[in-house]
Amino acid sequence: MSATSPNDIAISIRNxxxxxxxxxAPDSxxxxxxxxxxxxxxxxxxxxGPSGCGxxxxxxIVGGLFRPTSGTTLVEGRSVEGTPHTDQIAFVFQESTLFPWYTVIENFRIAMKFRGMAASEWDDRAMKALKAVGMASFARHYPDQLSVGMRQRVNMARGICVETPILLMDEPFAALDEQTRMVLGEDLSQLLAATGKTIVFVTHSLAEAVFLSDRIAVMTARPGKIKTIIDVNEAHPRSPDFMLEPRFSELRNQCYALLRDEIRATMAAQRDPAGVEA
Ligand SMILES: Nc1ncnc2c1ncn2[C@@H]1O[C@H](COP(=O)(O)OP(=O)(O)OP(=O)(O)O)[C@@H](O)[C@H]1O
Ligand SMILES: [Mg+2]
Structure with missing residues (x-):
């Protein structure tokens, strides 16, 4: 990988x-x-990384939801001191966090209002984001009128509509069936190619990690450290054909080989908590 200048860095996590x-303390x-x-x-x-590795x-920490014990994080050169940079970062979580008493588009308007975006832009942006995930015709539906998969697509679109340069996604597809996950993964790769967003994504799916990532940071068992970084050299938008290439299986196996010991270490620590560094 070529040298990167500080201006090319979106997020710098330091120590x-x-x-x-x-x-x-016993619960430390x-x-x-x-x-x-x-x-x-x-x-x-x-x-x-294994469950509980951080x-x-x-x-x-990157999203400013809390301050670390030590170390610094810079987002586009600005320090994150436990204060969310709402103009730069949006979150998408595993569970849909839509307000059930508002329609989809009303939920989006609230998110944009909270971020101080001009009211004249709300609906255009909302519809653009809904189109990106194939949900434009459900703008006036309430969340409980949608299936789990549709709700999660809407949840993703809400993260997109606020048009921040950075998206943090914590297991956004974990509750979905495999086929829906794959389709949404393709949508996300399209979005990346179309918008140039920076995305930090957490998953337990090896295939999803390889299909979506430019780089995979494989973590150790708790206390979490970065064990290895794997480069996936494949341009976005990615097509499902990528999954048929031998390289795809090799990368997936490489991830598993790196994770296996860490998962075993996590399981051993759960059996014998006294042996864990606390
Ligand atoms: N607010 C908190 N207070 C106390 N302990 C916490 C808190 N948040 C996380 N932890 C602990 O820190 C460790 C890392 O948690 P974290 O949720 O970051 O793991 P994770 O890698 O996201 O796991 P998973 O894959 O299961 O979601 C865990 O041992 C967890 O119990
Ligand atoms: Mg987690």
Whole structure:
């Protein structure tokens, strides 16, 4: 990979350590241990690692939802000090966070109003984002009139409509069936190619990680560190044919080989918590 200038960096995570609870206290948890990662503008980076290794914690720190115990995070050169940069970052979570008593488009308007976007732009942006995920005809529906998969597409579109340069996605497709996940993955790759957004994405699916990522950051068991970074050299938008290439299976197997020991370490720690660094 060629040298990257500081202007090309969207997110710079520097020596982040996160401890929950007082050091030495029985419930104290060292979640992240000295994590550093630079994410380039327009890059799709996936965090892959065993349950509890700190993936969501990294997203929460980058998103300014809380301040780390030590270390710094810069978003487009600005320090994140536990304050969300709502003009730069949007979140998409696993569970749909739509207000059930508002229609889809009303939910989108609220998100845009909260971010101080001009009311004259709300509906155009909402419809553009809904079109990007094939949900334009459901703008006037209430969330409970949609299937789980449709709700999650709408949830993703809401993250898109606020038009931030960075999207943080925490297992956004985890509750969906495999086929819907694959289609949404294709939509996301299209979106990346069309908008040049920077996306940090958490998943437990190896295939999803390889299909979507420019780079995969494989993490260790808790306390989470970056174990290895895998480059996936494939232009966006990606087609399902990519999954048929031998290279796709090789990358997937490489991820699994790296993760296997970490998952076993996590399972061993769950069986014998006394042996875990806390
Ligand atoms: N607010 C909190 N207070 C105390 N401990 C926390 C808090 N948030 C996370 N943790 C702990 O920090 C560790 C990392 O949690 P995190 O949610 O980041 O893991 P994760 O990699 O996202 O896991 P999963 O794949 O299961 O979602 C876990 O041991 C978790 O119990
Ligand atoms: Mg998580």
């Amino acid at each position: 982040i350590t996160q401890r929950f609870g007082e050091e030495g 948890v060292l979640a992240l241990d000295d994590v550093s990662l630079d994410i380039r503008k327009g890059e799709f980076v996936c965090l892959l 993936k969501s914690t990294i997203l929460n």
